[in-house]
Amino acid sequence: MKGDKAFMALALEEARNAQALGEVPVGAVVVHRGQVIASGFNRRESWQDPTAHAELIAVKRAAEVLGSWRLDDCTVFVTLEPCPMCAGMLVNARVPRVVYGARDPKAGAIRSLYAIGEDPRLNHRIEVVEGCLGTACGEILTDFFRSIRQAQKAQRSGEEDPSTCSKDDVL
Numbered sequence: 234m235k236g237d238k239a240f241m242a243l244a245l246e247e248a249r250n251a252q253a254l255g256e257v258p259v260g261a262v263v264v265h266r267g268q269v270i271a272s273g274f275n276r277r278e279s280w281q282d283p284t285a286h287a288e289l290i291a292v293k294r295a296a297e298v299l300g301s302w303r304l305d306d307c308t309v310f311v312t313l314e315p316c317p318m319c320a321g322m323l324v325n326a327r328v329p330r331v332v333y334g335a336r337d338p339k340a341g342a343i344r345s346l347y348a349i350g351e352d353p354r355l356n357h358r359i360e361v362v363e364g365c366l367g368t369a370c371g372e373i374l375t376d377f378f379r380s381i382r383q384a385q386k387a388q389r390s391g392e393e394d395p396s397t398c399s400k401d402d403v404l
Contacts, residue, residue: 237310237332240264241366244310244334247274247287248373254279258373261287261311263295263304270307271295287311288319292326303327312370314341314363320349324357332362334370 240262247260251274263271273290277283288311296302308330315323315333320342323331331343331350342349343361350359 235267237362237365240269240308240310241312241332241334241370243269243272244287244312245366245369245373247272248312248370251275251287252373252377258377259287259311259313261291261309263291264308264310265295265299265304266306270298284318286316286319287313288315289322292322292328296326305329308332310365312366313337313374314343314345316340317342317347317349320347323359324350324355327357328359330360330362332365334365334367335374336363336367 243262244260247262248258249260251260252258254276256275256278258275260274261272262269271291271294273287273294275287276285276290288309291311292304292309295304295307299307302325304326307328309323309328310332311319312334314335314337315331316337317340333343336345338345340346343351343359344363349355350361352358
């Protein structure tokens with residue numbers, strides 16, 4: 234059986250697939266009894282679907298493979314801490330274990346903002362492992378958003394403001 238780092242490396246490959254399409258680079262794999270049975274990466278932009286998060290896609294595919302909405306004996310590996318929507322889905326799918334790479338301080342619902350997977354008021358709790366290949370998982374996101382900001386800055390600096398006079402406008 235492969236270890237957590239090997240499976241997270243596969244999730245990082247999925248994140249790179251997302252990045253290649255201009256999507257936020259988040260990837261996920263679902264492992265059942267030591268074997269990868271499904272994977273996914275963010276597709277919100279390409280599918281124009283607000284629910285097309287990596288872990289939702291991977292879990293849906295895993296449920297199809299298993300023929301059950303209950304993902305017993307599965308571990309979900311995801312490069313970024315799941316959001317509230319995804320954390321709720323993981324609880325509802327009865328996923329027993331989630332391993333994630335980077336924390337999400339703005340939307341993380343496993344540890345950062347909420348602890349949905351460990352909330353004793355819910356009917357299912359998830360074993361959570363955080364920080365697996367966390368540096369690599371964080372860097373791919375940081376690099377992605379840095380390149381977007383740089384492109385936006387370059388675009389802004391290349392555009393002239395029509396309400397501003399330049400030296401060429403002088404008669």
